[in-house]
Amino acid sequence: MTDEGMNLNDLNNNLNAINDDGILQLTKQDVQPEIDFWDSTVVCYVLRTQSLYSVMNGFLRRVWGKYGIDRVFSCDNGVFLVRFRTRDARERASATRRILFNRKLVITKRWQPDLKIREEKVSVVHVWVKLPNLDLKFWGREALMKIAGLIGKPIKTDKITALKKRIAYARIMIEVAVNGEFPEFIEFFDENGNRIKQAVQFEWKPVECHMCKGMGHVEQDFPNQFVKVRKNQPRQQKSVMNQKRWRPMQKPVQGKAHEHVVKPVHETK
Incomplete structure (x- = not known):
């Protein structure tokens, strides 16, 4: 490794890797260093969505940072790779309970050498x-x-x-x-x-709620469903029995039976 990158100038070594059919044949020794490098990695992606690297990087570090994250990588299909400093840290992070990001499940799995990251589909x-x-x-x-x-x-x-x-x-x-x-x-x-x-x-079901588009519950179990129902109901008019109406009431004045005054009162019907 140099300051400018990795030195790949070894043509003879490349020629020796050609098999009898004229096709390049890699060996276990060729790929083992990279297998060892990625062996402490967890592959994760959010069910039903794609997120920006900056957002997911911060989120994953908040969730798993205590286990010792080395680096977080992203692919163009929404898949993220979280490399931990040790295999034990990877195992402890993988053993945590389900992770939800914006009410959607974060799928996690251990990285494997034969895993096709760019072909990952959530089924x-x-x-x-x-x-x-x-x-x-x-x-x-x-x-x-x-x-x-x-x-x-x-x-x-x-x-x-x-x-x-x-x-x-x-x-x-x-x-x-x-x-x-x-x-x-x-x-x-x-x-x-x-x-x-x-x-x-x-402990959790990977079903989608069509009301909130979140995962883990269906429409009838939507936590805020009763709020939406109440909002959609028209306001009920107050009962006429509880309404007050003004009407004049005549009351005789003491000493002056022939005179009357009008006093406003509230009558409840």
Whole structure:
């Protein structure tokens, strides 16, 4: 590396890389340094939107800065790469719960050497799912994989589930389709042929609200829906029963029965 850039002046080395068919053949040694460089990187992009680099750079550093971010890179298709200083920092950042940017999900995944960044399309996402009161005999790896497979593609459990430090529910990361099916229950047979009905709780669902264009809830669950409904309703006129009307009332003056004065009063009907 020089002050002007990387020195690539080694023609003989390039010629030696040509195979018998006259086509360049790279080796593992050629790409390993770059694989090592990007190995601590998380790929992320915002579902249903594209954001400016300056905006996302600041946002990602606020969310993940405590883990030690080296650099934030951007691609022209709205994909951002966040390189952490260590692989452990990458793992800790990836283990955080879902991130929302402007009420839209931030998709995150670990960078892989065969990942086609510029061809990334959001069709599936990773969500955390809880299986409350799951029988302890189903907490093994093989059973959890099969049970979680009824919901989507199982990815991993959280650390607490793996160590059995909490047995109220098993928590599993599952890959599901955007706007797919999100069952409240799943059913399967145990080793003795007993039918098991297991509750499923999604910590977040990748569904889109057509009212606010946000992610994670549908129209009937829109938090401010009741406000919009009230705004759209015409104001009701006050009831005639509650209106006051002025009318004169005649009252005799003491000592002068033939004289009358008119005194305004409010009468409620």
